[in-house]
Amino acid sequence: MRLLIVEDEKRLALSLAAGLTAEGYAVDVVHDGLEGLHRAGEGVYDLVVLDIMLPGMNGYRVCAALRAAGHDVPILMLTAKDGEYDEAEGLDTGADDYLTKPFSYVVLVARVKALLRRRGRAGASPVIGVGDMRVDTAARRVHCGEAEVTLTAKEFAVLEQLARRAGEVVAKAEILEHVWDFAYEGDPNIVEVYVSALRRKLGAGRIQTVRGAGYRLVAAP
Numbered sequence: 735m736r737l738l739i740v741e742d743e744k745r746l747a748l749s750l751a752a753g754l755t756a757e758g759y760a761v762d763v764v765h766d767g768l769e770g771l772h773r774a775g776e777g778v779y780d781l782v783v784l785d786i787m788l789p790g791m792n793g794y795r796v797c798a799a800l801r802a803a804g805h806d807v808p809i810l811m812l813t814a815k816d817g818e819y820d821e822a823e824g825l826d827t828g829a830d831d832y833l834t835k836p837f838s839y840v841v842l843v844a845r846v847k848a849l850l851r852r853r854g855r856a857g858a859s860p861v862i863g864v865g866d867m868r869v870d871t872a873a874r875r876v877h878c879g880e881a882e883v884t885l886t887a888k889e890f891a892v893l894e895q896l897a898r899r900a901g902e903v904v905a906k907a908e909i910l911e912h913v914w915d916f917a918y919e920g921d922p923n924i925v926e927v928y929v930s931a932l933r934r935k936l937g938a939g940r941i942q943t944v945r946g947a948g949y950r951l952v953a954a955p
Contacts (some may be wrong), residue, residue, distance in 0.1 A: 735780040735850060735891075736760045740770030740796065741812065742788050750783065753839055758874070758887025760913055767791030771799055779807055782851055783842075784829070786813040794827050801828035808874060812837075827841040831898070862897040865953025867940065869897040876936075878954070883935050888913065892928045896941065896951035905948040 737754055741747035751761040762779075764770050765790035774782050774796070782800075786793035789832045797809055811829040812922055821908045830852075831845050849891055851860070851872045860872035868877045876883045885893065891913040913925075929949055933941055939955040 735894075736762070736778060737781050737846070738770070738774055738779045738784065739763045739783045740767065740774070741765065741783070741794070743836055750839070750842070758886065758891045760891070761826045765789075767793065767796050769943065771796045773915075774800055774807060775803060777805065777807075781808045781810065781846060783810050783812060783846070786811060793817070794927060797829050798827040808852070810845055810849060815893065838930060862894075862900070864897055864900045864940075864951055867897075867936070867954070869893060871897075885932075886933065889928055889935070892925070893932055893936075893951075896949060899931040900951045903944045903950050908948070912934070915947075 737749050737759050739750055739754075739761060741750070741763070744765060745765045747765065751763050754761045762773065764773055765788075769938065770782075770784065770788065771791060773779075784793045784796060788796070790880060793811055793813070795809065800807065800809070800927045808830045809828065810831045810833060812833050812835060822950035832851055833842060833845060849858045861913075862869040862871065868932075870876070871894055874887075876885055876890070893907055895909050895912050909925050929941055937954055940951060940953075942950045942952060944950055
């Protein structure tokens with residue numbers, strides 16, 4: 735899943751991005767409210783972590799503008815302020831949750847996961863079936879038949895992208911974009927490394943290579 739952090743405290747923003755990336759999310763960071771509104775308005779994010787005190791446009795206005803434009807992406811607002819009035823204003827503009835600084839990183843991750851689970855329940859089923867394999871996107875667990883397969887966060891993220899489009903060809907560039915982030919400048923062959931790891935754990939026949947096009951997830955032969 736892809737997250738956007740809109741936070742002008744650069745050290746905090748980069749720390750949060752590093753932690754959430756380790757959890758298996760693709761994370762983009764911007765430090766300005768106007769840029770945050772533009773990026774969030776592209777509709778490619780599963781959740782936005784939005785600070786209130788921002789240059790360019792404050793978080794209340796960013797949130798209100800996104801909701802007015804019809805975007806239903808979950809928004810977790812961050813603020814250094816405290817008090818019921820601030821919380822009420824944030825929620826009134828359409829935020830889904832509210833966290834006051836300083837906060838525990840563990841609590842932030844729990845809130846992020848809860849918002850993503852809530853969105854999953856409101857939309858498609860969090861469990862994707864491909865043959866005898868079940869990919870639970872909410873619990874982040876995978877079963878092949880009766881056996882559970884243990885995956886790393888990145889392995890699961892790659893598998894989730896393939897499972898959501900099971901039977902279709904998913905390009906390597908699409909996997910890079912959704913599992914890593916727009917700013918990734920490493921070796922694009924990293925996708926092949928993770929696909930190879932998934933084949934070892936799930937069975938080689940489940941992921942087909944379509945030469946020059948990408949990968950396709952199918953039921954086990």
